[in-house]
Amino acid sequence: MSSVGAASRAFLYCFNKVEVTGLDNLLGVLDRRRNGQRDRGLLTVCNHVSVLDDPLIWGILPLRYAVDVENLRWGLGAHDICFKNRFFSTFFSYGQVLPTHRLWHSPQGGLYQPTIAQAVKLLSSPSSVIKPSDVTFSTNGSDSFVSPSIYAANRHAWVHIFPEACCHQNPENTLRYFKWGVSRLILESEPAPEFVPMFIHGTQDIMPEDRGFPRFLPRIGQRIRVMIGKPADSESLFGHYRTAWKRLVEKSGDPDLLKHDPEAVQLRIDVAKAVRDEIQKLRLSMGFAPDEDETAALADTWSKEPNKRKFKSPVDGSLVNRH
Template identity: 55%
Template sequence: MASHEVDMSNSNPNKLPLQQPSLPWRMTSSVIMGLTAALSRGFLYGLNSVEVTGLERFLEVLDKRKDVEKRQRGLITVSNHVSVLDDPLIWGVLPFSYAFNPSNHRWGMGAHDICYKNKLLGSFFYAGQVLPTHRSKHSPHGGLFQPTVPQAIRLLSSSPFTTPTPAPLEESHDILDPFTSGGMTFTTTGTDQYVAPSIYSQNRHSWVHVFPEACVHQHPKMFLRYFKWGISRMILESEPMPDVLPMFIDGPQRVMPEDRGWPRFLPRFPVKFRVAFGELLDTEKKFGDLRARWQELVRKEKRGLAMGELTDELKYGKEAVNLRIEVARRVREEVAKVRRNMGYPEEEPRFELAETWAQEPTEDRFKSNVDDSLINKRK
């Protein structure tokens, strides 16, 4: 991807020249996302039964976001994580007309050790709007403050952002627009290089989907794990505060159960899918007090920080940590409400706490000794 024919003079925040990747890259992305959506929809409705709640309401949200220049804020959808195929399967419930429009489709966060094993896979997933995300269990580059998180924050925010192009130590893992050269990039390891999607005004106020459980969690009663803090950073640091819409999904765990036998790579069917879209939250009411406290912390630092950049105090200070904990708790509460409205039994309050899960085994795949769920921290 590279920037093209952009005159940023005399522009205003709500009507930017549509800076976008090259036409061949846009076509490639559209085809990959469209065909993936078609396969997902065909599998869902051709081989399984599907129950969708709140879809019309969600489509109204997407319809209002079609015109990039009229968007006023980003959109975060957030859900439980029950299968390696949650994304893209769950988006198969969207009508086919929504499939070939990447500028109004989700950005996801995919495990680097799976989605970016090689350049071919990486190019496919990047064109499919999946950001390379390292997990601390599998990479020294993982964690809350890795460079991919600021990219998600910037995608959710108002303006396109310029990012200095790093000088990579090697080129073998570069994921750039194959049809052009140049462009602003970011690195996740210091040796790889990716075009920064936030430099394009086409991507301003984007839609980002997050699985805050951060690992596959399959429980017979559909209990939730605690939510990690990446979602907290996006809500606290994006400007303006993005819309947030909770979801709940059930079914993909029966397509790819963690205890499945050979052939492990093949999906199982038929199963029943349930996808519920909640309502847009009143984010000011839900998170406004926490945002105000965060912004006061930032002001106290008295430094001109680029969006997504943090000082040590903003990373590790007690108040910053407590704010992230509370944001994640409130987001989880909203996803739990959608779950409850679907008729699932009440959870134990302790499941929302990170310390509840601290004594789980460290293996990639295991049965949790906390709630007897099947866990996959690998995929």
């Protein structure tokens, strides 16, 4: 974590022009959470424009934060990329990345996969009872990973998520719809995590989807802009949604019965849109034009996209990479 953080910072500031607005918003939260002084999780949410967004964007953190590993983020990484062999699996596991299946690539994907449950537990308070089945978890029935949430030091953790779940490159940096895994993190974590929205622009020029040879090399000399919003208690932002969720859980008696419940599904849709709205505020504050299509926040709007790995979206003309 420390080595990659230092390398990311060196690349950003030595070879590019970096503008960060609101860095103190994030650093203030991290300072309060140092040395285990935390009573709730931290959820940061950001748009996704480049395959190098994570770890590059964490290069904005001063080096003293990069060596405080227990106070660094847990992320969600594509199982088919980050965990495709033993070397990658070890590297990204040490990098506090959770193996995540994407439905486009795997039937094990979706918001009810074991990895999302791990992320909910990382954000939540430590459990007083650890069952033998809690020590490891499997994402597909054949692999096995140590459950980071069994360690009390990992609870009330910082989890970062890119809810668009794929690289989305558009000249106006428009947003896709946000997938509903982020809704689970907000609705089911106990207590409600602290919430910090982020917006990035410029990393798409470091690794543009239409880049030519040498495709594997990042481009330098780019202008990178990062906007970090003010921290907020998720209860204050999304409290009425959490109250509605708890009411549904009490009514059903079992959260598993709510996987396909119409009210629960609509609640997840509403929460994902509310999170997207917070990121949208940052986008607009950076001078980008408002969405022309008000339905861009809905999954149905994007269902007309082709079943391909890479394509130009018929919705907004953006370059999309599902790798």
